[in-house]
Amino acid sequence: MPDEMQVNIGYIPLTDCAALVVAQEFGIFARHGLRVHLKRETSWANLRDGIVLGELDAAHMLAPMPLAITLGIAAPRQPVITAVGLALNGNAITLALPLHERLRAMAPDLPGAQLARTLKVLLGEDRRAPMTFAVVSTVSNHYYQLRHWLRAGGVDPDRDVQLVVVPPPRMVEALQSGKIAGYCVGEPWNSLASEKGVGMPIVGSSELWSNVLEKVLGVREAWARQHPETHLALIRSIVEASRILDSAGGRREAGPLVAAHIGVDPAVVGLSLLGQVPGLAGPAPDFHVFHRYAANFPWRSHALWFLHQMRLAGQCAMDPDARATAWQVYRPDIYREAMAAQGESIPFLDTQVMGTHAAPWTLPAVPDALQMGPDLFFDGQIFDPGRNGRAPE
Incomplete structure (x- = not known):
């Protein structure tokens, strides 16, 4: 049974905190024997510090963040895991x-995925100071996706433009004031820029890399060891809530609750959950994915891709120690333990080759095969983690 304790979970006001909100507001945490307090944080730095200092037990995290904190990148070193x-x-x-x-x-x-080519031409003609673009953190998909998009268009992200960090709720204000020329951020802050008439979304992350892991539940490794049953109950609760969010009607019911937790107009959040983002092709049912396509499984291949992006950004070395970190931080073994008796189909391997599927495909799993979504990168690259899913020797 879970410990008789309150679990403090931090989150950032973004649409993709929805599984935590549904688990709380639908009574799922309580049914799994948990007392949860959801604490809204103003920035990823604040949330990170809450985990490092032990003020938070768990958190809605950028998928690369547990790796970065464990390695001490842009943060004091603290072992963090995600399952x-x-x-x-x-x-x-x-x-x-x-x-x-x-x-x-x-x-x-x-x-939009190719519009950086035109930006390159414009930058060559413009003799003013370099344009400034914002991301939410330097250890985020936003940072790596924006850099990837720029590089694919011939724009050097380290020389041709300036990249700065702005918390998600401040993005629209920074755009409106003219401090930045654009940004990469999660919803609903793209839709809000359009609603206010100050910006226009041009490409979604699902177009840059179909079905990339965006957010995870991160916990301090020491906390997980101290409270294993509570940790397993959290995982089961989140998977149950995620299943509701990808069910018929689940998102419409969740929309007002998520909006209340992030402090944004329910109409904007509701449309975001349905994939109706201005400027993007839609409605796009895969703009947000919470349960489909093994979304809850902590693939170590994703961890290796994030570490590769950190290396490209000069944040870490892709050496055997970094590879071992992927196995330390991303924990499909704990996920399997949590879900073994829940009837959830679970992949056999911990890694997969990414960038080879243009259409839905079937993944071997137990007890039943999993239906997966496309996983293409917009520039045609393929990421092969190697070793056939085995742990490093």
């Missing part, structure tokens, strides 16, 4: 309206 995913996809790149209009005048039909 369950919270969401796939959910980000977008948004440009200030004047910049968007200039680029579209030059390339009216170019897909």
